[in-house]
Amino acid sequence: MDLTLPIEAPFSLQSVLRSHGWVQLAPFSAETPYEAFTYTDQLAHGARVTFWTVQSVEEGVHVAVKGEVNTLEEAEIRAKLTRMLDLERDLAPFYTIAEQEPKLSYMAERARGRILRSATLFEDIVKTIMTTNTAWSGTIRMVQALVDLYGRSLAEDPTRHAFPTPAELAAPDVETLRRQAKLGYRAPYVSELARRVDSGELDLHALETSDLPTPLLRKQLLAIKGVGAYAAANLLMLIGRTDYIPIDSYALKVVSDEFHDGRPVKPADVEAAFERFGEWKGMAFWFWDYDGEE
DNA sequence: GGTAGACCTGGACGC
């Protein structure tokens, strides 16, 4: 079936897909220049696996779904795409600030600022843990392994798999996760997270929709094993809280090159570079035109 | 609250 998700301007599907590396991770699939993407998803309603092809149209985005879906399933797909394409983020206040800064002034014109997310916060947390202390190629490999090994397959094409649910990742023991998916020391982190979410002990929907102040939300994220300062800030960015900067070795490098002539910098220097943007400093860091190509 | 050391894996690099 086909459905259209109407989206008000400014919006650019390509800008969302280019917002970070998530589109390169399974079960996403896309080719540069990222004008469309596909995604394999296991629906909560009926637990059926569906395959979507999403592309930009004049009114918003068009979604082609393999097979027929009922009304509840269609509503779920619309809700998930709204999350994935970050459609509820209000960028107007940030655009007002950004147009005063030459390194950010491109944003409104190019409809940048929306950050690609997975269908669920659970998937985003697992993927974020997979980015820590590894090369990007390692992140791609580990996420692909989790999807291929534990995600339910698409009936029409068994080579395609959805991202595993918390129950599906809680099922294998830690040693199996470590050995089969080659997660290394991250295996117990993923296992514990999956078990806590599956049992209801950790309510990620409540966390995501909470109106708690950002420092308290950050504290809840830091309580998840495997989520440290960088990962928590990254996840806060994904759920629309932009007042922390995900400081990793990449951040240290780009800030060093941009503001300190390549001299070594510390996390405090990264904070200082964007402090003037207040609650938007994570956005300013994330979308700063470091290489002058925007 | 701050810091040193250990931690899985796999690719890059030097020999």
Next chain:
DNA sequence: GCGTCCAGGTCTACC
């Protein structure tokens, strides 16, 4: 081929 280093960090023990 083989050994070493380290990559888009985090945890634990210790001070």
